[in-house]
Amino acid sequence: MNKxxxxxxxxxxxxxNIIVIxxxxxxxxDTLPYRFEILVVDDGGxxxxLEVIENLAKAKDNFFYVEFSRNFGHQPALKAGLDYANGDCVISLDADLQHxxxxFRQMLEKWEEGYDIxxxxRKEDKKLPFKKRKTSYYFYRLLNSLSDIxxxxxxxxxxxxxxxxxxIFRDFKENDLFIRGLVKxxxxxxxxxxxxxxARFAGASKYSVSKMRKLAIQGVTSLSTKPLHTAAYLGFFFSMMSLLYIPYVVYAFYVGKQVNGWASLIMTVAFFGGLQLIILGIIGIYIGKMFMQTKNRPNYIIRSTNIEGIL
Known part of the structure; x- marks a missing residue:
């Protein structure tokens, strides 16, 4: 087989981790009837x-690398790998050996059966910290509730x-990449x-809670306009709710009763002020994404590589 x-x-x-993986x-x-190449993307570490992968590239004819000019992030690094891979199929995985x-054998068997992707x-690992497992759970729950896929x-x-x-991936020009969503x-x-x-072989996880939150927002806003629809529905709902207050105001006016409740009034104003800021923030995220996209900047910049024809 020559694939x-x-x-x-x-x-x-x-x-x-690089040498081990x-x-x-x-x-x-060694146990599979395929030719293979390895492409490592150094994301501005x-x-x-870089020194390790350069040495591997000198020793192995089927080992290639791309070095970014700075840290552009995991998703652009993955996109770069897809851009310069030459295989009949491409398998992507992280370097920490958790994948x-x-x-590969099962994946290639399914590919040979005719599956394109x-x-x-990942099955839930009970050994992981409770916080890590719950973060992952709510990440996917938020993503699925607010996106179209x-x-x-x-x-x-x-x-x-x-x-x-x-x-097809090579033709994508999106500034804010969320590849696992694009695959679906x-x-x-x-x-x-x-x-x-x-278990991770060495080093520390690069995905903190804040990065997971950012990735979720990035995924939702890259794949769907549901948050904008949700903001509109919230505005409509609370506008309708406010009409329920009109009969009380009319009644108080005609019977001469003062409308009391400064504390509740301030609380209401603060609540709706916060709601408006949330809605404006959602709109702002989409406008910001459009602004960055119009700049048409590349997803990444390559500083060095051993792949011919790139630089």
Whole structure:
């Protein structure tokens, strides 16, 4: 079999993990009838990740790397890998070894069956901290409630894409990338594979609670206009509710009773003032995304690479 499989690995400060994950990938392909290449994208790290991947590139003919000029983020790094991968299919995974390369065999079997996209669903690991598990749960719940597509619990950026899907990704010019949502939006024949994540081999997780929150907002606003509709419905609902107060005001006027309740009045004004700021904030996010998109800046800037023809 002469098919080429590209392995894309975004890496940010993963110097201790790169050699280990490359070794495991090579052992997996020793048992598979495919040619393969590995493409690591160094996302502006501050450790020795670049030095490690440069040494691997000198020693291995099928090892390639792209170095960003600064830290652009995980999603642009993943996009860069898809942009420069040459395989008949592309498998993306993180460098921390929580995505087991041994799952490649199942993914490739599904691909050979005719599926264009094979994505993975992480089973809940009871060993993870309660806060981490709940953060992940509410992340997907918020995303699905406010977007137009359904992203399954535990879905991440560990997946196989046929070259047809990869070709479409290369044409995307979106400034605010949310690739796992775009994968569902693409359609094609998709198939899930469940797996149990392994423990991170070395280093610390790059996704804090604040980054997960930012990613959720980015995903919702990239895939849907539902938040704008929700803001409009809220405004309509509270406008209708305010009409219920009119009979009381009319009654108080004719019977000569003073309208008391400064505390409740201030509370009401503060509540609706806050609501208006939330609605304006939602609108502002969309306008801000449009503003950034009109600049037409690239998703990333490449500082160095061993791929011919890029620089």
């Amino acid at each position: 080429l499989v590209s392995i894309v690995i975004p890496a940010h400060n993963e110097e201790e 490359v070794d495991r990938i090579e052992k997996v392909f 501050t450790d020795k990740t 087991p390369p041994e799952l 094979v994505y993975t669903r 359904e992203i399954e619990q535990g879905t991440a950026d560990f997946r196989l894409l046929d070259k047809k899907a990869v070709k 939006w693409l359609g094609f024949r998709q198939c899930p594979i469940d797996y149990i994540p392994e």
